[in-house]
């Protein structure tokens with residue numbers, strides 16, 4: 081298989097690259113990544129750079145020439161590349177629309193032209209908005225629920241999700257769409273809740289809890305997500321279908337924060353309640369019956385074990401996150417602006 085992985089230098093993408101190279105040593109893996117603030121060459125260990133089956137192309141998915149030249153040598157695409165942070169999308173939506181929607185269009189067009197055999201589009205459970213039935217009943221989202229995204233990030237992803245679907249219905253491009261819940265694990269940029277709170281706690285900095293901290297998310301270890309994507313990548317039929325993926329482990333922000341503080345033997349006085357995120361989704365949760373019934377997929381990593389491993393990873397890899405967090409002027413400017421707008 082000749083795989084093109086977009087956004088492969090980010091959090092989930094780099095875990096997926098590692099997973100694929102280990103499980104399928106014969107596959108040719110090509111990464112296309114623009115190396116935005118979230119993309120990081122350090123996410124690939126030396127053995128990956130040395131692997132003759134791995135190649136890296138520094139470029140933008142919105143660049144038609146680049147995408148065309150890579151798609152020519154590809155039979156399968158796994159499309160992770162996106163702007164991904166909800167808070168950033170509230171401050172500046174333009175790059176989200178550009179990358180997440182237009183970039184997806186560029187890839188779909190090239191995939192159609194070169195007749196790729198499988199296009200795995202990585203969408204998100206954020207496309208549903210609040211986890212509710214159409215009549216307002218509080219329950220996990222189903223694939224058939226209306227898409228009611230609440231942030232510019234989620235709306236861009238919803239646009240890309242349906243654009244991918246339209247390339248199946250209109251041009252029969254063999255697209256399959258994943259809608260996963262909140263991932264955690266190694267190599268996650270320290271702006272998302274779990275890595276931000278672990279690294280802040282390690283540096284004895286406050287943990288900024290938005291609003292009441294009662295908002296819940298369904299947490300999944302990144303390797304369970306990778307295993308589900310592996311199944312979708314190798315699936316036959318199911319073209320145009322969307323599949324929810326989730327860990328089935330719901331916790332609110334206060335529970336997560338207290339777990340992290342306890343593990344690091346830090347005091348709960350580190351919790352700092354700040355103004356709520358505008359458009360904050362109270363509950364994201366997905367019903368994963370479809371992927372379980374069709375493919376027999378199950379998440380394997382229990383949250384207690386997964387969070388312990390993740391905290392250990394951030395303790396052992398301080399140089400990885402210090403390089404991109406503490407010393408990043410761009411990150412400091414972003415958080416300063418965010419706090420100013422929130423308080």
Ligand code: NAD
Nearest residue numbers: 087089090091092114115116118119140141161162262263
């Ligand atoms: P991330 O922000 O860690 O990584 C995104 C990657 O995309 C980076 O390497 C970045 O450099 C690259 N990128 C951004 N713009 C690009 C462009 N124009 N051209 C090429 N590369 C570009 O994100 P992540 O958390 O790993 O998420 C990956 C995908 O999974 C995204 O599509 C996201 O919407 C989706 N997703 C994430 C989660 C989660 O909890 N993190 C859950 C469900 C779905």
Ligand code: DAU
Nearest residue numbers: 164165166204205206261262271272273288289290295333
């Ligand atoms: O559901 C999948 C989505 O999960 C992905 O599509 C997104 O790319 C990913 O960023 C994530 O979105 P969230 O908004 O759920 O993740 P985030 O880590 O930003 O926030 C998780 C929860 O924690 C949310 O309720 C807001 C809260 N939070 C977050 C931060 C960064 C805080 O209370 N304080 C914070 O500083």
